[in-house]
Amino acid sequence: MRPFVYERATSPEDAVRAARGKVTANLPPVQAPGQFIAGGTNMTDYMKLDVMRPEILVDVNGIDRNRYGRIEEFDGGIRFGHLVRMAEAEEHPAVKAKYPVIAQSLQLAASQQIRNMATLGGNVLQRTRCDYFREATWACNKREPGSGCSAMDGINRRHALLGTSDQCIASYPGDFAQALIALDALVETQGPKGNRKIRFADLHVEPGNTPNVETVLEPGELITFITVPSGAWTRRSMYLKIRDRQSYEFAVTSTAVALDLDGDTVRDVRIALGGVATRPWRSREAEDALKGKPLTPETASAAADAAFAGAKPRKYNAFKIPLGKETVIRALLETKNMEA
Amino acid sequence: MAVNNGEPGSAERQSGFTRRGFISAGATTATLPLIAGRALAGTPAQRAEAPDGDGKMNVTLRVNGQDQRLGLDSRTSLLDALRDHIGVTGTKKGCDHGQCGACTVLMDGKRVLSCMTLAVMAQGQDITTIEGLARPDGELHPMQQAFIDNDAFQCGYCTPGQILSAIGCVNEGHAGSDAEIREYMSGNLCRCAAYPNIVAAVQQAKTEMKEA
Ligand SMILES: Cc1cc2nc3c(=O)[nH]c(=O)nc-3n(C[C@H](O)[C@H](O)[C@H](O)COP(=O)(O)OP(=O)(O)OC[C@H]3O[C@@H](n4cnc5c(N)ncnc54)[C@H](O)[C@@H]3O)c2cc1C
Ligand code: SF4
Ligand code: FES
Ligand code: FES
Numbered sequence: 001m002r003p004f005v006y007e008r009a010t011s012p013e014d015a016v017r018a019a020r021g022k023v024t025a026n027l028p029p030v031q032a033p034g035q036f037i038a039g040g041t042n043m044t045d046y047m048k049l050d051v052m053r054p055e056i057l058v059d060v061n062g063i064d065r066n067r068y069g070r071i072e073e074f075d076g077g078i079r080f081g082h083l084v085r086m087a088e089a090e091e092h093p094a095v096k097a098k099y100p101v102i103a104q105s106l107q108l109a110a111s112q113q114i115r116n117m118a119t120l121g122g123n124v125l126q127r128t129r130c131d132y133f134r135e136a137t138w139a140c141n142k143r144e145p146g147s148g149c150s151a152m153d154g155i156n157r158r159h160a161l162l163g164t165s166d167q168c169i170a171s172y173p174g175d176f177a178q179a180l181i182a183l184d185a186l187v188e189t190q191g192p193k194g195n196r197k198i199r200f201a202d203l204h205v206e207p208g209n210t211p212n213v214e215t216v217l218e219p220g221e222l223i224t225f226i227t228v229p230s231g232a233w234t235r236r237s238m239y240l241k242i243r244d245r246q247s248y249e250f251a252v253t254s255t256a257v258a259l260d261l262d263g264d265t266v267r268d269v270r271i272a273l274g275g276v277a278t279r280p281w282r283s284r285e286a287e288d289a290l291k292g293k294p295l296t297p298e299t300a301s302a303a304a305d306a307a308f309a310g311a312k313p314r315k316y317n318a319f320k321i322p323l324g325k326e327t328v329i330r331a332l333l334e335t336k337n338m339e340a
Numbered sequence: 341m342a343v344n345n346g347e348p349g350s351a352e353r354q355s356g357f358t359r360r361g362f363i364s365a366g367a368t369t370a371t372l373p374l375i376a377g378r379a380l381a382g383t384p385a386q387r388a389e390a391p392d393g394d395g396k397m398n399v400t401l402r403v404n405g406q407d408q409r410l411g412l413d414s415r416t417s418l419l420d421a422l423r424d425h426i427g428v429t430g431t432k433k434g435c436d437h438g439q440c441g442a443c444t445v446l447m448d449g450k451r452v453l454s455c456m457t458l459a460v461m462a463q464g465q466d467i468t469t470i471e472g473l474a475r476p477d478g479e480l481h482p483m484q485q486a487f488i489d490n491d492a493f494q495c496g497y498c499t500p501g502q503i504l505s506a507i508g509c510v511n512e513g514h515a516g517s518d519a520e521i522r523e524y525m526s527g528n529l530c531r532c533a534a535y536p537n538i539v540a541a542v543q544q545a546k547t548e549m550k551e552a
Contacts, residue, residue, distance in 0.1 A: 041456050113508075116450045117452050247526035
């Protein structure tokens, strides 16, 4: 690990100011000299691997927890402070009862120790688990732009099939983000240019020609809150995660579903896919295939086909197309059978 | 700052010669030329030391009820601070990347991974390691006793982490059924696969912890 200066921020303004120190060139946030650390479960990992190289490490845990570490229900939704821990959100009675897809996406992630530490702000910005990205001796366009992509013709079993480019096929590893994109969440930030709101769906970007650019955030821009609107579909929702082992493992494939039914007919549906795309992935194609139709094994299967119509498999990850489709179908039919 | 904090081995340490001390002194001598070589070849950034002049930060950690004042490089993990700077070596390093649970400790009563925690960030919190569980009279914590009664280990390397994690698991209310225990203990790997016995130990201790 490289040496860094440690700073503990006591307010969002303080954190932004500290993280903007030494900013000279217009670098993407992940390469900027100032970096935030919250739960540290992703940041310390990547600092030890020499993937993250902050010169200034800004600890955000001194920021007021009474304001930024709370979950608040309001008329029309629920709001999470960025310092809320994964374990706190998954155990919250209102989250469990009214937003089961959120509670499940958190509970099925990592381990209890990690969920006790990890914050929601840090969670959505966790970086890919691509092994070539993690091991700094391999060529990797995301870590060293222009160096090449070792995964393209390497062991790419865990890699993405959707939203890929010829520069990078790394999959976005998180689960919670799939629930957030399915439920049209909003992210509030505080940055060098003030406060703004970003649709969660616009926060992450596809790799394209610049895989080192992962979000629309600016260096030193702090996520302060995440808001999720409630709707007829939020209660009847679930997260289905398929893994290589039963627990403490990232998704091979996963599906977040939120469903509003009128009898058997789909009035509204939201579908997001984990483990298969380069960013949190909402499948409008799958949703459109279902809206206004009865939800049956046949229509669910057609939706699953639509979800993977644009998939571009590589040598070792083509199995995720049939597996991903089965995941979508099972998630849809199980959600239909929920009491709501 | 207390040197003798009641953990086994601290008296030995005071005598100035321990097996562990001997091994690390030997290792230091053997690797010294290598380190010097690397430092010479390194870039200034790699050689530069953090914050104040001597590169150390003053860090106070409250471990098993006692304040430990340390001078640490900002890069030091809580795990390394415990083992290498305070000398409480019950907490184990398995992977150092959050993937095994061997380094589990309690922070303000909650189980966390000490390998993923920077020591500077652990200040102001109550840290409990395996050394802090038994009562001063030597009576073991019900979870420690249950691990012995149920033969819940073979080599013992994962055991301190398992025990701290199991205490967290019971206190959180996640020790209802065997299935629930398995799920909520999945963050602790056991290379010897003592899993069935670990589940039995948690079941036994759960009742005793409630009664206590
Ligand atoms: C062994 C292991 C298994 C795991 N399994 C899973 C899994 O199955 N599913 C899953 O979803 N996740 C999994 N994770 C990932 C884990 O969920 C994340 O590491 C965690 O959520 C990150 O949160 P944190 O608070 O620790 O973030 P940190 O490590 O503190 O930060 C992560 C990133 O976010 C930035 N950041 C933090 N807070 C903010 C903020 N408020 N505003 C702007 N930037 C910020 C940091 O600068 C850093 O770049 C696993 C991790 C490990 C180590
Ligand atoms: S897939 Fe992306 S992260 Fe992985 S080696 Fe290629 S460029 Fe790097
Ligand atoms: S040593 Fe910390 S999880 Fe393995
Ligand atoms: S007892 Fe040997 S690793 Fe668990």
